[in-house]
Amino acid sequence: MLDYLVIALCAFIGGSARYWLGVFLPAAGGFPIGTLAVNLIGCFIFSWVVKHIMNDIDISGRLVLGVGVGFCGALTTFSSFALDTMKLVQADQIGLAFLYLVLSFVGGLAMTFLGEAIYHRKAA
Incomplete structure (x- = not known):
């Protein structure tokens, strides 16, 4: 039961951060800067922080669940990525859609x- 609470708390923080970044970085000319930013940040956080927690901190797996599944899961968004790509395609902004796909x-x-x-540089 505690695992679910940790995931829920971290998901609340991740989802709130995603919303805030979306407001702070609105789409420019139809290009979804906010979605791109949260997905890139989420990839970095997931690979660095979760690796650090798993290998360097003597703590339960709950923190990995919280940061990985909860925070990063709520921060990043495949559905918005797919929707934003389709919006660009439907607006005949094929070049921007392709750029968005490549950057993502x-x-x-x-x-x-x-x-x-x-992580490996710091660990060395």
Whole structure:
């Protein structure tokens, strides 16, 4: 039962952060900057923080559940990513849609690798 509470609390924080970033970084010319930002930040946090928690902190798996499933799960959003892509395509902004797809996929992988690299550099 405690696992669910930790996930719910962290999801509340992650969802609130996602909303705030969406307000702070509104779409510019139809390009969904806020969604891109939260997804890239989520990739970094998930790879660095969760790895750090799992390997360096002697704590229960609840914190990993909270940060990984709760916070990062509520912060990042595949549904908004898909919807934003379709909106760009339907508005005949194919170039922006393609740019958004590339930045999301390549950027997400790059942020994940960056999180790993920072973790390993600090651990060394």
